[in-house]
Amino acid sequence: MPEGVAESAAGRWRRRSLDLLGRNLSVVVLALLCLISSAATWREQNPITSRSGAAVARQVLEACQAPCSVLVVARDTEGDRVFVQAIEQGLDAAGARIAGRVFGQPRDVRLELERVAGAGGSLDAIATHRIASEWGPVRTAGTPVFAPRSYHWPTFLTARNLLNVVNQNADIAIIALGMTLVILTAGIDLSVGSLLALAGVIAAVAAQEWFGGAAASPAGLLAAMLLGVAAAALGGLLSGTMVTAFRVPPFVATLGLMMLARGLALILAVGHQRRLVGGGAEGTPEAVRVDAAAFAWLGNGAVLGVPNPIVLMLVLFVAAHLLMTRTMFGRYVYAVGGNVEAARLSGAPVTAVLLAVYCLCGAFAGLAGIVDASRFEGGRPNAGELYELQVIAAVVVGGASLAGGRGRIAGTLIGAMIIAVIQNGLNIAGVASYEQKVVFGALILAAVLLDRLQPRLRRSRRKSL
Template identity: 40%
Template sequence: MTTSIERSASRRPSRWGAVPQVTHSPAFLPFIGLLLVTTFMVFASDNFLTTANLENVARQVSINAIIAVGMTCVILTGGIDLSVGPVMALSGTLTAGLMVAGLPPPLAIAVGLAVGIGFGLGNGVLVAFLRMPPIIVTLATMGIARGLGLLYTDGYPISGLPDGFAFFGRGTLLGVQVPILIMLATYAVAWVLLQHTRVGRYVYAIGGNEEAVRLSGIRAPRVKLLVYAISGFTAAVAGLVLTSRLMSGQPNAGVGFELDAIAAVVLGGASIAGGRGVILGTLVGAMLLGVLNNGLNMLGVSPYVQSVIKGGIILLAIYISRQRSVR
């Protein structure tokens, strides 16, 4: 039996094929922004459209985009996850260390993914069942994950990984880079979850009005537990891809990645207050950030100036999202 919460939550932004409503989609403005930035970079730098540069952009985008999938799910419920960067580093270094110690790569990878899911579940329990503020909880677990990663490695990178492990970060399949395939697979699963399942409807409903969800008899804490577990899982996946690409476990990896993931979600049109956004918009937002970072580097813009520019763009995206939500 369909509840009123399910019916209201199902009225989400139009799916990809809904042409008449495309300009109302949260992904529309970010897509226009991506086109404008890309066009500018093409004319501003002769090297932007080279194969080597485009491959570099794709690799950079894939890491942030994978993390941003889990961040999108969390933000849609009105939460936040600041622990994804350190969790990413911990999962990567632990996987690297176990492989160097002789554990078969599949088992080492499984342990790394389990650690990410474990941190996500821990965040979810504290936020959903103990009613602790998400920003405080994930700020604390951010420090815990970073400390555990440094403790495990003594602050040194772990090298000497099996050659076959490089496939996940450097390999190609059917002419496409494996990190891009992993990214696309992650987004496909997330799209199905959010757009075509009851859990997806609940995620949107919780972000829109959690109290109404509770009164409707829906077990909101379980849904929130799931989205934080997804966030931990995608952070771990990104950590494995990065570790494979570098062929070393870096305990200091992932610094600031949580901010890039949040920026991708916000630039993609999602409301930071929850209840509004589409996973396609997050992918566009991640691509926009990747093109912007790459273009500014090619133009020789100072990293300090880049931070100012990106911060201003994020504030503008939040303002636009706020204005659209109050209409």
């Protein structure tokens, strides 16, 4: 090939940019997906903020003269209260009269209108937001209605939705961390979904039966949660032992554990329900409810507006990234996955590394299980079904090779987010889940194809130099 001999500057630039693109393909795909999701969800947005409240007040004052009697209508939510406060401040400053105020449902508006009419009052304007302006009583009141102007913006790119996207998939991402380690050693773990359920159910049953139920202290709840994580880690240790000591293929060992753990989760949950109703009544495989309100904090609380599962996910990712790039353990994991025999000969503790990897994977699944149980305020024996496939998809899409030895923690984070964005984008665009499955399938095939092509790419690059 003459290309290596005399390459023009433009050619070199083109080659370099293509190279860069190839190395960061998953980032490019993620960006592209965000773009597509934004375009597909370009919708009318209705602002309910203190600024839009002030704007409504100005609209009202422009349209009607100073002793103007206004009814303010909003729902009984925190956001609406801020909005109404801004409206009222604006109106008060100009001396308009607030004839009435509704925080509630359409029915409350009807009753308030009846009350105002019954008291012989008259209304010059109704100030509200776009949503309530569609309510029957507001529309038929025969009074001018003022609401903030709506604007167009992608629903995908709203703060609420972006937090949703990450939050909904934080559990998948957390498990994908552990799965990345396992896949780096050329293994696979099918038991993660079941371990998730087992950890959640154990934590819930422990919180209810051993640590005081509704009166459980935060320390007791923490202990219950740790118990769940420990059980899942123990499950991982079991499959690790099968893989190392008995040379069972990881696929088979973890398949067995997958069924075992799911069965245990169901037995524990049904047993708990049976003890609840008492006697010989059959239990149902419903969620094991945790009565202590603090239990829900991990899954539903937020730190500075960021939902806890996201915070936990980010902390774990940073920790795992450091573990894999800065420590001896990380180097061992890559070595074992690259070539077991070579790793053994060069003195890497192969057995210990494999045991640790499966144990960690189980623990991560357990953590995700605790997040799930907390999010649903109870341990669900049916939680995490088919999660193993979503998690493996995230890792593979993130660029890890199923043959082991190649893959990055950061890649897995991007892989998990790619899957999350596809799911969410298609969901808010209103695409049925069947089409989503087709897209997922195509995505995984594309990722694997890329994985196949990459060694060839590298070889040809070396040749051309």
